[in-house]
Amino acid sequence: MFAPLSVYFNWSNGIDLLVSFIIGIGFGFALEQGGFGNSRKLAMQFYFRDLTVLKVMFSAMVTAMTGIVFFTAFGWLDTNSMFIPQTFIWAQILGCAIMGVGFAIGGYCPGTSFVGLSTLKMDALFFIIGLFIGVFLFGEMFPILEELYHGKYSGNMGRITLYEFLGVRPGIIAAIILIMAIGAFWGSEKIEEKFGNQIIQ
Amino acid sequence: MKLENKQIAVYTAILLAIIMLFLPGPDPSKVNLDLQLMAQIIGNKEDHVTPGELSQWIIAGNNDYQLIDIRSKDEYDKGHIEGAINIPIENLLHKNVITDELNHDKKIVIYSNGSSHASQAWVVLKGLGLDCYILEGGYNGWNAAVLNPAVPSATTDDEILLYAKQKAVAEYFGGSNIQVQKPANNAAPVAPQKPQGVKKKKMQGC
Numbered sequence: 382m383f384a385p386l387s388v389y390f391n392w393s394n395g396i397d398l399l400v401s402f403i404i405g406i407g408f409g410f411a412l413e414q415g416g417f418g419n420s421r422k423l424a425m426q427f428y429f430r431d432l433t434v435l436k437v438m439f440s441a442m443v444t445a446m447t448g449i450v451f452f453t454a455f456g457w458l459d460t461n462s463m464f465i466p467q468t469f470i471w472a473q474i475l476g477c478a479i480m481g482v483g484f485a486i487g488g489y490c491p492g493t494s495f496v497g498l499s500t501l502k503m504d505a506l507f508f509i510i511g512l513f514i515g516v517f518l519f520g521e522m523f524p525i526l527e528e529l530y531h532g533k534y535s536g537n538m539g540r541i542t543l544y545e546f547l548g549v550r551p552g553i554i555a556a557i558i559l560i561m562a563i564g565a566f567w568g569s570e571k572i573e574e575k576f577g578n579q580i581i582q
Numbered sequence: 583m584k585l586e587n588k589q590i591a592v593y594t595a596i597l598l599a600i601i602m603l604f605l606p607g608p609d610p611s612k613v614n615l616d617l618q619l620m621a622q623i624i625g626n627k628e629d630h631v632t633p634g635e636l637s638q639w640i641i642a643g644n645n646d647y648q649l650i651d652i653r654s655k656d657e658y659d660k661g662h663i664e665g666a667i668n669i670p671i672e673n674l675l676h677k678n679v680i681t682d683e684l685n686h687d688k689k690i691v692i693y694s695n696g697s698s699h700a701s702q703a704w705v706v707l708k709g710l711g712l713d714c715y716i717l718e719g720g721y722n723g724w725n726a727a728v729l730n731p732a733v734p735s736a737t738t739d740d741e742i743l744l745y746a747k748q749k750a751v752a753e754y755f756g757g758s759n760i761q762v763q764k765p766a767n768n769a770a771p772v773a774p775q776k777p778q779g780v781k782k783k784k785m786q787g788c
Contacts, residue, residue, distance in 0.1 A: 447598055454605035461608065461711075544607065552602035559599040563592055 384452060388462040409496050412437075418497040420488030420504050427485050429576040432569035443562045450555045460551075470536035472529055487511065615709045629704060630716040631691055633727040637751050640664055647689040650674070652703055653721065663693070663717075663724055664755065671699050675706055686712060693717035693724070729755055 383389050387397050415437055416422045425431035452458035484490050489497055489508045497505025519526070528534050544551040585593075623629050631639075639647060640663075651658050651666040658668040671694070673679055684690060690712055694700045700716045707714040717724065731748030 443595075447602070450602050450605055453608050456609075459608070550605070550607040552605040552607070556599040556602045559595055559602070563595055 384458040385462055388459070409492075409499065412493060412496045413499060417493045418500050418502060418505070420493075420497060420502070420508075423490075423493060424485070424488040429572045431577070432573055435569055436566055439562050439565055443559050446555050446558060450552050453551065465540050465542065467540050468536075468538040469531060470538055472531070472535040475529070483511075483515075615705070620705070620708060623708070629708075630718040632718045633724045636663070636691060636717060636724075637728045637755065641751065641754055645688075647691055648685045650684075650690060650692045651721075652692050652694050652699055657695070661721075663721070666693075671703055674703055680707075680710060680712075684712060688713070690714045691717055693720050695722055696720045697723075728752060 386392070387400070392400070412418070415433065417434070417437070422431060423434055426434045449458060449460065449463075453460055480490065487494070487504075487508045489505060491512055494505045494508040494512065498509060523530070531537065538546075542551070544554045547554070636649075649663060649666040651662050651668045652671040652674055653668075654670050655668055658666075662668065667683075669679060669683060674692075684707070690707065692700045692703055692707070692714065693716070694703075697716060697718070697720050700720060704714055704716050719727065728748075729752050731745065731752055
């Protein structure tokens with residue numbers, strides 16, 4: 382067993398951040414090359430004209446998931462040492478809804494807005510300013526939101542994964558999600574064929 | 583037949599999905615010590631239950647916990663707490679005992695004679711992700727606090743009431759040396775027992 386590397390080599394925070402930075406640059410570069418720095422392309426998904434975002438993000442997820450399942454089975458990876466954020470089901474549903482609205486309005490999600498800024502896109506800059514205003518407002522309103530954030534209305538389920546929740550082996554969930562991904566790719570190509578050439582008024 | 587890239591990708595994904603169906607998950611006997619979390623639990627005193635709490639659970643007939651006696655079989659046969667099952671500590675930390683005999687959905691309360699063996703086992707079981715607690719003071723503490731409650735030296739109504747309650751609990755568990763002496767006598771207790779509150783503090787930790 383040698384992974385996660387940061388746990389097994391006991392990296393300091395500095396090394397951790399440096400490695401994260403390098404991986405982040407790689408991820409950002411891949412997103413930029415995929416056209417994710419362009420808010421128009423990103424927004425197209427909400428009109429079913431270009432579902433690249435769904436395909437890329439779903440591919441990234443199933444690739445990582447497949448790797449984790451295989452590495453765990455080979456005994457290379459200790460999933461207990463991996464960082465898995467806690468699940469706060471109600472807080473996360475609300476947060477995701479807010480993020481979705483922001484994505485549809487702004488044309489970016491937080492990650493892609495920085496990709497957009499890297500090629501000096503003005504709309505990305507405004508999106509990031511909005512992002513920081515949101516962070517500031519959240520901080521100021523935190524006392525009101527605390528119960529929802531991690532209190533009794535947050536739906537705290539602790540550090541839990543789908544396979545633990547359902548009490549099955551991780552591979553079973555992973556296989557189902559992989560088949561779902563294939564279905565989603567097939568479905569999005571069909572949708573693109575149907576709506577791809579429509580002109581938005 | 584020549585395959586397109588897309589077809590190759592789909593077939594590969596389906597093949598991987600089929601293989602994953604049969605892959606084993608993480609090793610359940612892998613100990614993962616989250617030191618910060620454990621320190622927090624110990625600091626908040628969420629690592630143990632008191633004899634008083636346990637006796638209430640037993641009397642109330644709670645079934646959300648599993649009581650494990652980790653002493654030797656001889657000692658268990660001589661006397662144990664009602665409802666306890668005997669898994670000597672040298673057997674407790676075996677992989678199949680942990681996966682098969684310990685109930686991962688319930689609170690697990692472990693006790694030894696004192697606290698040290700139970701504390702050692704607690705660290706391991708907690709590291710395995712079990713909801714584990716030590717019986718404060720161990721079996722000795724149980725005997726002292728539950729079976730032979732101390733006679734209060736003062737005679738306030740509250741203390742008499744508390745003593746009557748403790749005595750009832752002791753009788754429930756068949757305590758042998760129940761002091762029938764009335765608290766109103768105000769004489770020194772026959773056995774040199776300290777009030778429960780003091781005892782509690784003394785028995786904390788390993």
